[in-house]
Amino acid sequence: MRPSLILSPRDLEFLLHEWLQVETLTKRPRYAEHSRETFDAVLELAEQIATEHFAPHNRTADENEPHLVDGKVVLIPEVAAALQVFAEAGMNAAMLPEELGGMQLPAVVNQAVHAWFQAANIGTSAYPFLTMANANLLVAHGTPEQVQTYVPPMAEGRWFGTMALSEPQAGSSLADITTRAVPQDDGSYRLTGNKMWISGGDHELTENIVHLVLAKVPGGPPGVKGISLFVVPKFLVAPDGSLGERNDVVLAGLNHKMGYRGTTNTLLNFGEGVHTPGGQPGAVGFLVGELHRGLTYMFHMMNEARIGVGMGATALGYTGWLHAVDYARTRTQGRPLAGKAVSSTGVQSPPVPIVEHPDVRRMLLAGKSYVEGGLALGLYCARLVDEERTADTAEERARAHLLLETLTPIAKSWPSQWCLAADDLAIQVHGGYGYTRDYPVEQFYRDNRLNPIHEGTHGIQALDLLGRKVVADGGAGLALLGETIAATTARAADTEWADLAATLEDLVQRLGTVTAALWAAGDPESALANATVYLEAAGHVVVGWLWLEQALATEGRDGDFHAGKRQAARYFQRWELPKVGPQLALLASLDDTVLQTRSDWL
């Protein structure tokens, strides 16, 4: 299969077809128009566009980050050019239903398509991906008029979208947002407030920008229960779809980041009086769905975005790892240890490719287990989206929904940690060269460092998993995860993978025991004090299970590719899963070291 330093087409083929059997989705009515050929064709098109139009300006965009000229955000022209090719290929609308001009692709294929762009150029890819998350939310919760007004232009790539949650004083604490939305006689609202960390918040890439904004309507309940969701376009839209007045959404500043620089990240002011649409103060917004249910709707988008962040982390790790493998096979330096240590003749054999050094292979094998594990996790979750949407029975759909909910914090955080580690190892394989800006791995590392932060930090994901997902409905989510893993380990019982299966069974059992022990006293502060350790332990168990899944999927297949999969599974079993033991032991001990630490002691 064609080689690439962006992603591995062979691995995608394995995961999508040999493992996840995505072709079976074409038996479902929603995907009946599709076939393996259409799936493969869109993946090949994605690879081609990513390779030819996204990857070439990845470094250029990093070196020339968005900046202000006369109050407008200036990007390098390659970004708009690439996004135009992307839009013309229909990629903006890959997952939308046909009636909205979309390809109606399964989520799992769409996720793989996205990964090509994320790996090639995470900064440029963010604009359409935020836009599609925005469109998906409107399709799910907007009025027919809102869908008709905003979704087709976003599907065509003529308008882009954002999600505007955070505020400077509130950060992750959405209960404290102070943006106000005051109802008007015509049913619209006027918004005033400041939003922070808005990716794609302003630019000249498209003629309009559709902001989805969290705000509070005066008189509503305090805290998160009083949050509503509004669609606030940069330019108001006339009934015929043409652009009208400038809305009072104004760029207040750009953030300057360590990496991920191609994506404009902004502070936005709403309703500060720079513009007065209709001669009135305030930014014009339109309520999405019901009043005070904004956070629920936004979580629809956030969950999708969290899996997307995990996939972005995986994609950045994957391309870094591919670059490291390529470098290790071509760069010569030093000699095998055995030869060097036993020979005292002083005769110099020629240097060998550094992949011949065990420590370099260690780093590459570790990286492989992280990035291929992360890709399996992201695609598995996307496959659950398809199940949630198209499985035959309501029960199957509910189970898929529950499992996806449980896995989402892991799908976000595990790749953010371990595929960043893969980029770290990719630098290390390159040695000094990897630390220079002449090689791409240093950028992947900087870009990837955002992923443990945005869309909810690692710590927030941990609270979501241990404080919400595994305890809701009497622990139904964790039970379902356990059953799902047990179904895999049962298949492994009489194979060479029985020992890995047994290890996983033991860890799942201990995870359940630990969960119960943590919550036994019913004290959330104690239960959640070490939640991050819980998240990390659960993440390794889940990815260990997905490595068993992959190992089983290689059965009966020979050759280097499948041998590599098996070796990576062995690596994960022998080198990674043992790390979980001390984590579970720490949790089981109800260790209060952190909880007892006083600020003055630091």
Next chain:
Amino acid sequence: MRPSLILSPRDLEFLLHEWLQVETLTKRPRYAEHSRETFDAVLELAEQIATEHFAPHNRTADENEPHLVDGKVVLIPEVAAALQVFAEAGMNAAMLPEELGGMQLPAVVNQAVHAWFQAANIGTSAYPFLTMANANLLVAHGTPEQVQTYVPPMAEGRWFGTMALSEPQAGSSLADITTRAVPQDDGSYRLTGNKMWISGGDHELTENIVHLVLAKVPGGPPGVKGISLFVVPKFLVAPDGSLGERNDVVLAGLNHKMGYRGTTNTLLNFGEGVHTPGGQPGAVGFLVGELHRGLTYMFHMMNEARIGVGMGATALGYTGWLHAVDYARTRTQGRPLAGKAVSSTGVQSPPVPIVEHPDVRRMLLAGKSYVEGGLALGLYCARLVDEERTADTAEERARAHLLLETLTPIAKSWPSQWCLAADDLAIQVHGGYGYTRDYPVEQFYRDNRLNPIHEGTHGIQALDLLGRKVVADGGAGLALLGETIAATTARAADTEWADLAATLEDLVQRLGTVTAALWAAGDPESALANATVYLEAAGHVVVGWLWLEQALATEGRDGDFHAGKRQAARYFQRWELPKVGPQLALLASLDDTVLQTRSDWL
């Protein structure tokens, strides 16, 4: 004590005086002129200069990296200004003997002095620190004339020095260097070749640059046994010390790095004919010490540099951690979990400083255990330099030398890994702000990423420890380390730290068993295949021991500072040392997963 975001004066006082008892060194003849007052005075002066002259341009230097104008390296003027203040304060010569114009400070105090500058501005601090390592090598191995010619100008800060080892084709494999040195009738040599990764290789900061260059004299033995060391000044020096002809050492290019940007990093060409000193081709060089012993001399400098790299990593982690603690105490966001989870009244209590959130305290406590552990390790090693040099008996000096040799790869690698982790956590504590260039922690993280690479990568340190240090002399180094740790654990037997001591005794015993098991077959390739895991396990054991040392040093002392030390020791015991178990188990299993992995499987 005065607060600082660069380093903690209180912690330095604890480590130097309450723990390491450095004042006792003044009983040794070499340090008899010193007292606690002179030590404290130079530390305060270092803090003042670091605070006022180094820290303020740390970000500016990052944003304006060295660049070429008309073939000359241009730096921001703040660098030269800071280094002039540094030189005028006598800091260049802090450790040199008085007869060479130095302060004759103990190494341990000097290391603490250095740390202030490394933490304040690692890029600017590198110039004098490389210079001092160069001067120390010449003092140890140069002729009296070489010392007289080169050392005083370096001590005064009028000239700077470099170490020129690597070559583009050779990297860490010094056996493969091809720079040639041809003897001349007048006893000098003419050098030709290309050197890579030379920090401080060219600039206009000083009127001359003294390069210490590894090269091969034709006809010598192949490999590392044919390497000699030469001093090659940028400008030749007349007998009266005035500068003469331009030598043929020419800047061939600058490397552009992810971080550490203030330090010029260069490719240098020697003897390519740009200049022809004395009308002859070749760069003029002078042999240092004996022919073919260059690598031995360079390792003198390298070992010093490796401890310096570890201290640099610690310093960058330490300042990042201090910034994170400060941020966590002042930034308000969210509410305690318990309050949030139990209250359903909807009444909003005010947001709390984020240090109140357990997961933030977890990150800060982990960071504390890393950076204070790293500082203890670096200062302990520097204290061994003093013992090696001034202990009363030859036996004590030999023991100090052996222990220092054994600890050096750990002193280099452990802080490079874990104090980088501290900077990673410091970003995470800051959330999105930490990812922006408006806060310093993102730069500390980028700067610190160099440390696992230069002066021998993590993998090289691992081979040094497991392949050389712990097996030399029948394992004398490891045995001595074990005895040294046992002396500490014996003191802990009847204290509240008995459990930590018992854990350490067990780990030391297992480390010895594993070492023997790895080498039992006498096959270096198998023994060393997993050397990096060995390095990491040994590093955690060593730092665990130093936390026990610190905990014992708090006995009988009350207050927040000492309570914090004890809590960090507890954290290291409960959260960090358990990570070593699976590492030792993996090593004991003689796992060959990595060794059996074929390049084609990746």
